Amino acid sequence: MEAKQLQTLKQNNALLCQFIVKLSAFYEGFSDKIDTELKVLRGHLSGTPNFSLAAVSIEKLNKLLQHQEITLRKYSVDTVSSLEDAMKQLQKIVFEDTELKGLTTQELIKLNQPVDDIFSIYKLYSKAIALHRIALNKEMVGLEPSETTETKSTNNESTSARSIKDDNPHYRSILVELNHLIASYAQKKPNDQQLNDIKQRLDEGMDEDQLLKSCVVILRMIVQDAMSEASLTGKVIQSLHRSLGEVSSDVSNTIQGSQAQFQQRQAGNEQLKRDIIHIEEAVSESSSLEALKEQTQFRVEKLVTTLSEQQSNDQQGQEALMALLSSMQSRIDTLQQQTSVYKKKLAEQAMQSRTDPLTRLPNRQAYNERLEAAFTKFKENGDLLAVAVVDIDHFKSINDRFGHAAGDKTLQVVSKFLKQSLSENDFIARWGGEEFVMLLPQAQMADIDKKLNEVRTKLAAMPFKFKQEKVKITASFGATCFNDNDTTETVFERADEYLYRAKRNGRNLVVTDLSTDL
Numbered sequence: 001m002e003a004k005q006l007q008t009l010k011q012n013n014a015l016l017c018q019f020i021v022k023l024s025a026f027y028e029g030f031s032d033k034i035d036t037e038l039k040v041l042r043g044h045l046s047g048t049p050n051f052s053l054a055a056v057s058i059e060k061l062n063k064l065l066q067h068q069e070i071t072l073r074k075y076s077v078d079t080v081s082s083l084e085d086a087m088k089q090l091q092k093i094v095f096e097d098t099e100l101k102g103l104t105t106q107e108l109i110k111l112n113q114p115v116d117d118i119f120s121i122y123k124l125y126s127k128a129i130a131l132h133r134i135a136l137n138k139e140m141v142g143l144e145p146s147e148t149t150e151t152k153s154t155n156n157e158s159t160s161a162r163s164i165k166d167d168n169p170h171y172r173s174i175l176v177e178l179n180h181l182i183a184s185y186a187q188k189k190p191n192d193q194q195l196n197d198i199k200q201r202l203d204e205g206m207d208e209d210q211l212l213k214s215c216v217v218i219l220r221m222i223v224q225d226a227m228s229e230a231s232l233t234g235k236v237i238q239s240l241h242r243s244l245g246e247v248s249s250d251v252s253n254t255i256q257g258s259q260a261q262f263q264q265r266q267a268g269n270e271q272l273k274r275d276i277i278h279i280e281e282a283v284s285e286s287s288s289l290e291a292l293k294e295q296t297q298f299r300v301e302k303l304v305t306t307l308s309e310q311q312s313n314d315q316q317g318q319e320a321l322m323a324l325l326s327s328m329q330s331r332i333d334t335l336q337q338q339t340s341v342y343k344k345k346l347a348e349q350a351m352q353s354r355t356d357p358l359t360r361l362p363n364r365q366a367y368n369e370r371l372e373a374a375f376t377k378f379k380e381n382g383d384l385l386a387v388a389v390v391d392i393d394h395f396k397s398i399n400d401r402f403g404h405a406a407g408d409k410t411l412q413v414v415s416k417f418l419k420q421s422l423s424e425n426d427f428i429a430r431w432g433g434e435e436f437v438m439l440l441p442q443a444q445m446a447d448i449d450k451k452l453n454e455v456r457t458k459l460a461a462m463p464f465k466f467k468q469e470k471v472k473i474t475a476s477f478g479a480t481c482f483n484d485n486d487t488t489e490t491v492f493e494r495a496d497e498y499l500y501r502a503k504r505n506g507r508n509l510v511v512t513d514l515s516t517d518l
């Protein structure tokens with residue numbers, strides 16, 4: 001070998017050794033065993049290389065790297081699969097955020113493709129973390145208090161109250177009940193400071209202790225109210241009793257006065273009769289004209305006296321009667337005023353007991369009464385009658401994302417919209433929660449189907465905005481007509497079954513007797 005060739009070979013050897021040393025330094029950190037062996041190899045190749053020892057070390061490294069590759073492949077598969085799970089979960093959480101949902105879908109597609117190397121896993125990892133961070137920030141923004149055009153939701157629930165709320169279903173149902181009670185009392189007592197304080201704190205988010213204290217306050221209020229209601233009823237009844245007693249004594253005085261007057265009049269009449277008989281006797285018995293004149297003059301004077309006494313008695317009696325009648329009239333007027341105030345109060349109470357306090361729609365009791373009346377008509381005359389049930393889709397997520405106050409506001413807006421969408425003969429009530437029930441008389445199912453679909457589309461297009469975020473609210477509908485064999489229960493069950501078909505088939509749907517494909 002020529003010296004020049006030898007020189008080139010040495011240079012290439014040195015270059016290769018340097019490269020192997022650098023490469024081994026780069027891969028340092030994969031595993032302790034490989035690190036140690038790499039160090040040994042670097043030792044053999046640095047300075048004056050010892051190729052025989054380096055060959056032994058390379059052989060050992062080959063085995064170690066083979067094993068490492070298997071571990072690494074398994075690690076990659078596990079990592080990709082856990083990233084996939086995380087992405088799927090994120091997708092569920094952000095299902096209403098089109099932008100984020102799109103990004104998570106793209107990421108899922110990438111995760112399903114074969115992974116080239118370990119560095120592409122890092123990329124997938126960092127993308128997944130970035131998406132989670134965006135979702136978390138949005139959630140945090142959602143927790144900050146802010147005003148919206150649709151609602152003035154002041155929900156700045158504390159994280160602790162929120163987590164209790166999320167974890168504990170009892171907390172949720174107590175919260176809903178408390179909200180209902182407060183809504184009904186707020187109508188009665190709009191300026192009650194204690195009530196307004198609780199309402200505000202409810203909107204802001206309460207922990208369990210505060211919630212229980214608030215329940216106690218509201219219960220006390222209910223008891224006080226019921227007691228004062230009972231005492232008012234007692235007072236009204238006492239006063240009615242008193243007035244009736246007075247009227248009754250007036251009436252018996254009038255009767256007694258009339259009887260006395262009647263007796264007096266009878267006595268006066270008897271006297272008059274006697275006076276006339278005396279005049280007749282005087283006429284037949286008088287011997288002279290002079291005696292007759294004297295006798296008749298005396299009797300006529302007596303007659304005049306009796307008549308004028310009777311006249312004055314009559315007048316006195318009549319005046320007494322008038323006085324009694326006018327006192328009775330005023331007592332009856334007072335009585336009428338008292339009963340009409342009480343009647344109004346009873347009517348208000350009856351109305352309230354049939355009205356849902358939050359939405360001001362008729363409640364379930366009112367629906368049942370209306371249904372009974374409509375069902376009787378249907379049985380008697382065979383009038384067309386249909387029942388529809390409506391349920392807001394994914395309503396829980398409104399509460400979860402924007403707070404209970406936003407959920408309440410949604411219920412109020414949707415209720416108002418549904419009521420306005422129906423004709424005068426139709427009837428809508430809040431069945432409970434986010435569910436409504438409609439009675440639709442005198443309409444064919446084809447028309448009902450069309451009408452409900454119009455309502456559904458209009459609702460989906462309504463602009464809801466919570467905390468600067470546009471939210472689409474949709475509802476699912478189930479509607480059915482009464483058949484000859486139906487009872488009120490079987491019709492409701494069928495409508496409810498249609499509603500659940502609408503839910504199962506993707507929500508924002510109307511399912512009726514005509515929906516044979518669903």
Ligand SMILES: Nc1nc2c(ncn2[C@@H]2O[C@H](COP(=O)(O)OP(=O)(O)OP(=O)(O)O)[C@@H](O)[C@H]2O)c(=O)[nH]1
Pocket residue numbers: 172173176179358391392393394395396397399403404405406407408411432433434503507
């Ligand atoms: N804000 C508020 N929430 C209520 C009221 N009544 C019931 N809710 C809540 O409504 C939610 C109903 O949730 P789900 O029955 O799971 O139904 P959803 O989320 O609408 O889902 P789908 O019906 O399956 O589309 C629950 O979280 C209740 O707490 C209320 O008066 N006000």
